[in-house]
Amino acid sequence: MFGQSTAQTQAPANPQSQSQPAYQPGQQGQVEGGLIQPIDSGDNGQAQPVQNQQQNQPGQNNQPQPGQQGKTDNGLVMPIENGTDNSQQPAAQGQAPVPNSPNQPSDTIQVPVGPAKGQAPSSENGGVFVFKAQVEEVRLHATVVDERQRLVTNLDKTAFTVFENGSEQKITSFRQEDVPVALGVVIDNSGSMRDKRPAVNKATLNLVKASNPSDEVFVVNFNDDYYLDQDYTDKVPKLQEALERYETRGGTALYDAVLASNDHLMKSAKLEKKVLFVVTDGEDDASLNTLEQTVRKVQVENGPTIYTIGILDEQGSHKRRAQRALRELAEATGGVAFFPASIDEVDRITQQIAHDIRNQYTISYKPSNPQSHGGYRSVKVEARAHGFGKLSVRTRSGYYAGGQPAGGAAPKASSPSPSAANQPPSATVR
Numbered sequence: 001m002f003g004q005s006t007a008q009t010q011a012p013a014n015p016q017s018q019s020q021p022a023y024q025p026g027q028q029g030q031v032e033g034g035l036i037q038p039i040d041s042g043d044n045g046q047a048q049p050v051q052n053q054q055q056n057q058p059g060q061n062n063q064p065q066p067g068q069q070g071k072t073d074n075g076l077v078m079p080i081e082n083g084t085d086n087s088q089q090p091a092a093q094g095q096a097p098v099p100n101s102p103n104q105p106s107d108t109i110q111v112p113v114g115p116a117k118g119q120a121p122s123s124e125n126g127g128v129f130v131f132k133a134q135v136e137e138v139r140l141h142a143t144v145v146d147e148r149q150r151l152v153t154n155l156d157k158t159a160f161t162v163f164e165n166g167s168e169q170k171i172t173s174f175r176q177e178d179v180p181v182a183l184g185v186v187i188d189n190s191g192s193m194r195d196k197r198p199a200v201n202k203a204t205l206n207l208v209k210a211s212n213p214s215d216e217v218f219v220v221n222f223n224d225d226y227y228l229d230q231d232y233t234d235k236v237p238k239l240q241e242a243l244e245r246y247e248t249r250g251g252t253a254l255y256d257a258v259l260a261s262n263d264h265l266m267k268s269a270k271l272e273k274k275v276l277f278v279v280t281d282g283e284d285d286a287s288l289n290t291l292e293q294t295v296r297k298v299q300v301e302n303g304p305t306i307y308t309i310g311i312l313d314e315q316g317s318h319k320r321r322a323q324r325a326l327r328e329l330a331e332a333t334g335g336v337a338f339f340p341a342s343i344d345e346v347d348r349i350t351q352q353i354a355h356d357i358r359n360q361y362t363i364s365y366k367p368s369n370p371q372s373h374g375g376y377r378s379v380k381v382e383a384r385a386h387g388f389g390k391l392s393v394r395t396r397s398g399y400y401a402g403g404q405p406a407g408g409a410a411p412k413a414s415s416p417s418p419s420a421a422n423q424p425p426s427a428t429v430r
Contacts, residue, residue, distance in 0.1 A: 002220070002228040002260055136371045137172060138164075139302050141273060141334060142361045142395040144383050153359045155385055160393075162365050163380045169365040178358045180214035182232070182269035184261040184304070187243065188280035189221040194248040196311055199343045200279050201243040207277065207350035208239060212358060216271055218264065219243060222257035223250035224286035228264070251286035254278070255294040258306070258329065262298050274304035275357060278329070279346075281311040283322040291325050295332050301371070301399045307335040307353045311343060334395040363395075371401040 140162070144152040157174040185204055193200070208217055216232040219242035230242030258278060265274045276298075284291070298306065308326040312319050323339060330337040336356070338349045363381065377400075381393040 002226055002264075137364050137366050138379075138399065139272070140363045140365075140379065140381060140395045141305055142363055142381050142393050143334070143356055143359070144361065145392050145394070147389050151356070151359050152383075152385070152388070152391060155361070155383060159383050159385045160361070160363060161382045161384075162363060163382075164365075164367055164377050165369065166378070167368060169368060171363055171365050173364040174361070176361045178212055179273055179362075180212045180216070180271050181273040181275050181357060182265055182271040183208075183211070183215050183217045184220060184265055184274075184276045185217060185239075185243075186220045186222065186226075186257055186261050186276060186278045187246075188252060188254070188282075189223045189246045189248055189250075190252045190280075190282065191223075191249050192281050192313075196281060196343050197246055197248060199346060200311075201240070203347040203350040204243060204277070204279070205236060205240055206347055207354050208236060210351050210354035216269070218261075220257055220261050220264075221246050222253055223248075224253050225250070226253060226257035226260055232268075232270075252280060252282050252284050253286040253288075254280055254284040254325070255287035255289040255291060257287075259289055259294055259297055262300075262304060265304050266300065272302075273362070274302075275335075276304045276306045277350075277353065278306060278308045278326070279311070280308075280322070280326070282314060283318045284325065291328060295328050296400070298329065299332055299376075299396065299399050301401065303396070303399065304333060305335045305357075305396070306330050306333045307356075308337045309346060309349060310337065310339045311346065312339060332397050334397075336394070367401070374401050376400050 142160075144155060146152055153176065155176070157171060160171065160174070162169045162171060185208075187197075187200060187204065189197075208215070214234065216234060217230075217239055218228065218232050219230040219239060221227050221229050221242075229245045230238055233239065258276065261276055265276070287294075289297075298304065306329050308330045310322055310326045312322055314322075323337075326339075327337040329335075336353070340346055340349060367377065369377070376398055378398040379396060381395050383391040383393050385391060
């Protein structure tokens with residue numbers, strides 16, 4: 001469950017040391033799904049919703065460079081219309097390239113074919129997209145890139161083949177559109193993050209602003225425990241307040257924080273598409289769960305895509321173990337792990353992530369092997385399109401049928417602990 005804390009809200013330029021009261025019996029609030037929901041802060045609707053806009057950063061060159069195809073906007077190469085890039089272009093002057101990661105997207109190209117034969121949402125209820133999945137239907141969120149790691153965004157259903165445990169599956173529904181997501185922001189709050197948090201907070205807010213304006217976002221800050229500092233909202237001021245509510249101290253319970261956030265998504269998200277965005281600067285040294293247990297538990301059917309950023313300063317075996325953990329969490333769920341050389345690159349990476357999330361395909365199929373049979377199922381998706389060489393599809397590598405990994409029970413704590421991942425999640429409003 002999410003733990004209690006006395007962390008303070010800190011402004012990046014002038015940190016405050018103001019204790020926040022923990023939840024007390026009889027405190028007002030609404031209990032829903034095992035979570036104590038925050039009472040509205042009295043903004044009376046004045047807080048502004050997330051806007052679908054890119055923020056220009058000081059010192060960035062937003063003008064296209066000579067010979068560069070597409071439009072450079074805020075450090076990202078925008079979609080190329082009716083053409084392809086025939087040469088590898090250098091990075092814009094004055095900007096370090098974002099470090100490469102497996103299947104990392106860069107610019108976007110579109111296949112010159114007709115409109116995608118997608119499946120539209122079955123209904124829209126109060127501005128919330130609702131998708132009616134068939135019984136035992138598995139949904140995959142897939143990103144397609146070409147040989148130069150550019151996003152390919154205009155394929156139709158016939159371009160895709162889905163395999164489960166090596167057997168081809170029949171696709172039951174398909175769509176390619178920008179739909180709202182339930183997004184969990186999980187940020188390292190350990191002592192070593194003290195000087196990095198202001199830049200990480202700014203980059204995270206820019207991720208939200210560049211995402212779909214109807215996204216529902218929650219914030220979890222963690223050190224050797226983890227805290228739900230803001231439940232689902234689309235209001236930037238509330239998210240900013242939660243991100244600045246940190247007290248950098250303690251160790252790094254990365255795996256426990258990821259599992260608690262995953263549990264929160266799976267139990268309470270109203271939106272079908274789910275994403276976790278995780279930022280840390282070191283190796284896990286405080287979790288009750290292992291990396292292997294964590295990877296197994298997030299590979300639930302229709303679970304979240306995980307994007308990770310490792311701002312790793314240490315060298316040697318600690319750094320290698322941290323990189324391995326972040327890669328495995330991301331690649332097992334269809335996401336990407338990024339390892340920037342400096343904190344200055346984090347903002348451009350977060351906007352790449354937003355671009356990636358908004359340009360995915362949703363592919364559904366009903367397994368030929370009934371899910372009631374249980375067990376782990378490997379998943380592979382292939383794509384082929386006329387006029388292209390090799391296309392790579394990034395999606396989750398597999399899932400546990402029925403939503404429960406075999407032998408995946410978390411170890412019990414030797415003594416009562418608020419971070420025990422095998423306990424039901426609850427939240428304390430800080």
